[in-house]
Amino acid sequence: MTPSEYLSKLLDEQTLAEDSTELKRLRARRGEVERLLRDAFGSSPTIRYGGSKAKGTMIKEAYDLDVICYFPRDDDDAGGSLKDIYNNVKDALATKYVVVPKTSAIRLQSQNYEDFHVDVVPGRFVDDDKEDAFLHRTTGDKERLKTNLNVHIEHVKGSGVVPAIRLSKLWRVRRGLSIKHFALELLVIEVLKRKRSSDLDVQMQHLWRTLRDDVDSISIEDPANPNGNDLSELLDDPIRQQLSTAAAQTLRTIDRDGWEGVFGKLATSEEAKQAAIRAAARSLATPLRPWCRH
Amino acid sequence: MVNLWRGESNVEIEAALAATYPTLQLFVENGKRIIRGAFNVEHGGQFLGVFQVEVLLDETDVLGLPIVKEVGGRIPRVPERHINRRDGSACLYLPEDLVMRTKEPFGIVAFLDGPVRSFFVGQLCVESGDPFPFGEWGHGVDGARELLLDLFGFDDLTLCVAFLDLLSRKVIKAHWPCPCGNRRALRDCHYRLVQRVRHRLSLRTRRFLLSQARMHLLSTKTEEARGSEEGAGHEVKIGGGMWQRNCPA
Numbered sequence: 001m002t003p004s005e006y007l008s009k010l011l012d013e014q015t016l017a018e019d020s021t022e023l024k025r026l027r028a029r030r031g032e033v034e035r036l037l038r039d040a041f042g043s044s045p046t047i048r049y050g051g052s053k054a055k056g057t058m059i060k061e062a063y064d065l066d067v068i069c070y071f072p073r074d075d076d077d078a079g080g081s082l083k084d085i086y087n088n089v090k091d092a093l094a095t096k097y098v099v100v101p102k103t104s105a106i107r108l109q110s111q112n113y114e115d116f117h118v119d120v121v122p123g124r125f126v127d128d129d130k131e132d133a134f135l136h137r138t139t140g141d142k143e144r145l146k147t148n149l150n151v152h153i154e155h156v157k158g159s160g161v162v163p164a165i166r167l168s169k170l171w172r173v174r175r176g177l178s179i180k181h182f183a184l185e186l187l188v189i190e191v192l193k194r195k196r197s198s199d200l201d202v203q204m205q206h207l208w209r210t211l212r213d214d215v216d217s218i219s220i221e222d223p224a225n226p227n228g229n230d231l232s233e234l235l236d237d238p239i240r241q242q243l244s245t246a247a248a249q250t251l252r253t254i255d256r257d258g259w260e261g262v263f264g265k266l267a268t269s270e271e272a273k274q275a276a277i278r279a280a281a282r283s284l285a286t287p288l289r290p291w292c293r294h
Numbered sequence: 295m296v297n298l299w300r301g302e303s304n305v306e307i308e309a310a311l312a313a314t315y316p317t318l319q320l321f322v323e324n325g326k327r328i329i330r331g332a333f334n335v336e337h338g339g340q341f342l343g344v345f346q347v348e349v350l351l352d353e354t355d356v357l358g359l360p361i362v363k364e365v366g367g368r369i370p371r372v373p374e375r376h377i378n379r380r381d382g383s384a385c386l387y388l389p390e391d392l393v394m395r396t397k398e399p400f401g402i403v404a405f406l407d408g409p410v411r412s413f414f415v416g417q418l419c420v421e422s423g424d425p426f427p428f429g430e431w432g433h434g435v436d437g438a439r440e441l442l443l444d445l446f447g448f449d450d451l452t453l454c455v456a457f458l459d460l461l462s463r464k465v466i467k468a469h470w471p472c473p474c475g476n477r478r479a480l481r482d483c484h485y486r487l488v489q490r491v492r493h494r495l496s497l498r499t500r501r502f503l504l505s506q507a508r509m510h511l512l513s514t515k516t517e518e519a520r521g522s523e524e525g526a527g528h529e530v531k532i533g534g535g536m537w538q539r540n541c542p543a
Contacts, residue, residue: 115367176332264341280337281427286408290376291388291431
């Protein structure tokens with residue numbers, strides 16, 4: 001199997017089938033969230049999928065569903081300011097979920113703090129075209145940012161490097177890297193803009209070499225607001241350093257152990273994976289029973 | 295006092311992580327050291343799962359070992375999954391059990407390879423529909439009782455404390471009264487049991503088990519007292535006399 005074939009099969013493994021348990025659960029959750037928001041705010045907000053689901057970059061290992069909830073420009077029912085909108089949406093969601101405020105989104109967890117993989121992004125449309133929207137920011141200097149969901153979706157979908165973005169996301173989660181998905185997508189598109197026609201393994205090696213050797217030269221900008229939104233904090237020095245170190249280690253691993261050293265052997269089936277988990281349990285050096293203090 | 299943590303400098307920890315767990319990184323925040331990142335579970339070259347973790351090196355348990363938290367929201371914070379609801383910390387082991395099994399203090403790699411890996415492999419088993427591969431300890435005091443039952447053949451905490459009290463002495467004489475309370479000399483009663491436990495466990499371990507058993511006994515008595523107070527109502531002193539009032543509150 002060539003490296004490119006291996007990586008394609010790996011991505012197949014990471015694809016959530018439309019009838020998969022995970023996607024069914026996500027859709028059901030999205031329905032619940034929409035009902036909750038409609039009960040609270042009526043028919044005025046536009047509620048739709050954003051994030052990796054809309055961009056086609058979802059992976060099994062780290063699937064998050066962004067649900068955007070944008071209010072019309074002249075609608076004050078959910079709050080006069082963006083901050084009010086954010087807080088009111090948060091309060092509405094908190095009646096049913098544990099809510100975790102993020103920079104512009106609200107993450108939903110069960111009452112047992114289990115992640116539902118759903119982020120709700122409240123905002124307000126800039127005008128009646130319902131394209132550009134303002135989002136509230138809970139961190140940073142600016143209290144709001146301008147965005148455009150369709151531009152983001154088109155930017156990623158039309159980049160020609162969606163498989164490389166998905167692989168990078170898998171790399172990110174397995175490496176525990178702190179770069180945000182959004183910034184990573186933009187970074188991959190930027191670095192690979194002249195490598196669109198290359199094989200996937202060539203693209204990935206080019207990406208990691210750039211991160212290893214030339215990470216400081218990379219700059220990303222928000223395609224929805226190139227001059228307005230400052231993304232520097234999404235790619236600050238510690239994040240660049242972490243990316244560079246991880247990329248160098250990954251390239252060394254490929255040299256030493258090949259691609260399987262980075263992403264592991266391909267799983268033949270769910271049964272085989274379960275058998276491997278059982279084998280891992282049998283091979284534990286310190287087999288311990290978990291306890292609970294309370 | 296038992297301390298199973300082998301102190302390592304930050305430089306040593308960083309080097310150990312880079313060599314063995316490159317997906318984990320040491321951070322120092324407000325003077326406290328936290329290891330953060332992805333804990334990957336692999337076996338035979340196959341990737342089985344990843345957990346986002348924090349290992350709090352300066353917040354330790356009764357054994358001096360770091361507190362471990364799963365911070366990715368993959369595991370629900372419920373007792374059945376052995377995650378504390380309050381702070382998300384993982385209950386990797388029963389301290390008494392770990393002390394009994396451990397000969398050398400843990401460095402960071404041994405800790406991650408041992409208790410941490412065991413816990414997350416167990417979580418993967420549960421996610422895939424299997425039970426925890428080596429079973430689970432009962433929650434709270436029940437877990438300690440199970441261990442003492444296995445050790446002594448009985449789980450009466452008061453009796454276990456009496457035996458452990460005896461076993462915590464450097465010298466044990468056969469003519470001393472047996473802790474079981476039947477007024478016979480130890481040699482005519484539970485001498486073989488005492489000798490067996492004494493040979494199996496070090497003095498340090500026996501003393502740790504005693505301190506833990508005392509703590510569990512105390513908490514059990516406190517719970518019982520609270521329960522009986524709630525069940526029997528409370529006493530109200532009026533004019534120097536005592537009378538009892540049933541009060542559901």
